[in-house]
Amino acid sequence: MKKIIYYVNIFLFYSFLGFLFESVVTNSFFNSGVLRGPWTFIYGIAILIIILVDKFLKQFKLKKGLEIIIFYVMITIILALVEYSAGMLILKIFHVIYWDYTNLTFNYGPFIALEISLLWGLLATFINYIGRVFIDKLVVKIPVYVTIILVIFFGIDVIVTFF
DSSP, rough: OHHHHHHHHHHHHHHHHHHHHHHHHHHHTTTTSSSSSSSHHHHHHHHHHHHHHHHHHTTTTOOOHHHHHHHHHHHHHHHHHHHHHHHHHHHHHOOOOOOOOTTTTTTTTTTHHHHHHHHHHHHHIIIIIIIIHHHHHHHTTSOOOHHOOOOOOOOHHHHHHHH
């Protein structure tokens, strides 16, 4: 149960950080994604994928430098696929394009571009090998009742958005 709470908290925490990041980037505090609340859940999904890829690689007991390089390549490709899939789903469901990379040199339609994917890979690698150490210490201190309240608000937001 403790692990489930941890993953839920990680998901919500990074979804909130994603909301803040997108709010700063777009200069729009109230419109940073699909949901109405203060979370951009693709960032929550991304951190769960980052954790899974990290766990997968740890089992091979590689030298740290090699592990980081392989992690970077894998996560860059995976997150590009997630970003593309998310963009396509949002377009199909909501008929909206929330990000558009067609002005970048190495784009593949509006949803992914090599330049951005390489940056996401760097950010994910930084978060995995440096940032998570600090954020995990914060996340494990979140009381269960706060998690439950946040899950309820998140669930209501999902229901209001999709139905």
